[in-house]
Amino acid sequence: MNDFGKIFRFTTFGESHGKAIGVVIDGVPAGLKIDEEFIQSEMDRRKPGKNQFATARKEGDKIEILSGVFEGISTGTPISMVIFNTNQKSRDYNNIKDVFRPGHADFTYWNKYGIRDYRGGGRSSARETAARVAAGAVAKLILNQLGIQIESGVVEIGGVRAEIEDFGFAKESEIFALDKNKEQIWKDEIIKAKKSHDSLGGSVKVKIKNLPIGLGEPIYYKLDNVLASAMVSINAVKGIMIGNPNAHQLHGSENNDEISKDGFVSNNAGGILGGISDGEDVEFEVYFKPTPSIFKSQKTIDIHDNELDFKLEGRHDPIVAVRGSVVTEAMSACVIADMLLLNMTRTMENIEKIYKS
Secondary structure (H helix, E strand, O other), rough: OOOOOOOOOOEEOOOOOOOOOEEEEEEEOOEEEOOOHHHHHHHHOOOOOOOOOOOOOOOOOEEEEEEOEEEEEEEOOEEEEEOOOOOOOOHHHHHHHHEOOOOOOOOHHHHHOOOOOOOHHHHOOOHHHHHHHHHHHHHHHHHHHOOOOEEEEEEEOOOOOOOOHHHHHHHOOOEOOOOOOHHHHHHHHHHHHHOOOOOOEEEEEEEOOOOOOOOEEEOOOOOHHHHHHHHHHHOOEEEEEEEOOOOHOOHHHHHHHOOOOEEEOOOOOOOEOEEEEEEOOOEEEEEEEOOOOOOOOEEEEEOOOEEEEEEEOOOOEEEEEHHHHHHHHHHHHHHHHHHHHOOOOOOHHHHHHHHHO
């Protein structure tokens, strides 16, 4: 399946070393101002080759809108966007044509389909997430008009956890660090892993602010379960914790968010109760495994079941969580845009408003 969402729905296409990647977005309301500079700025936040903490692959990630926009305004028809790949080095993958890279999807894709694009993982590559960021940028244009904000930043790398959460600092940080006092420690750890031909895992904190009460479609399209699905669909993500990350260690008396006439006294639930937004900030952490692309010799097999020692070549991120931070925002934006549009038709009052307008 290559699509996501119910009403605000997008489908991505393309491979890591193919001619292009792109996205088709359906369900965007007509009349939305499509700010191409904003969309490009979101692409620039994720693009590779910007510094030593990411892959050396240099892609401009220039977005080109092909349809669904007229004179800068959405028409209500599908918006399609394409990003042409310009810096492929497919020859770097010639030595893995018949080899299963440990930690990658090579083994499962081959056994499922009987064929795989071995050039950087093809469709399973994190390169695909550029198309998601494009979709998320359009979703953010909707949310921006409603005052809904989505922030993210790295909260842990190499077992070293942030002690403060400064989302403003994260926006300016090369590695989207939430804690300025930990930024250099994290940078040093990344470079250390890179020099030793290894990689690191990390976690990202996401906060969604100014949500109305009532988003979420129980019981099988709850806000939390869709956010979880969206996050775990991102390459290298192995888990998500919504609300207090230590909730599993607490008693109910400690974890329950008491309520006063002025609102909730705490937010251990992370802004979601019964799968529905409760008006508090939605907060969650996303956990990324270490980048599987490392330059150490590893044992594996080939497509003929021959055992061998294998050493990867090419250009790869020493940590996925850093650029992954931008992708978590994009997927969150798509989920919230979808939930808003779904929520519009949940009461007769809203239906009547739409019909009479």
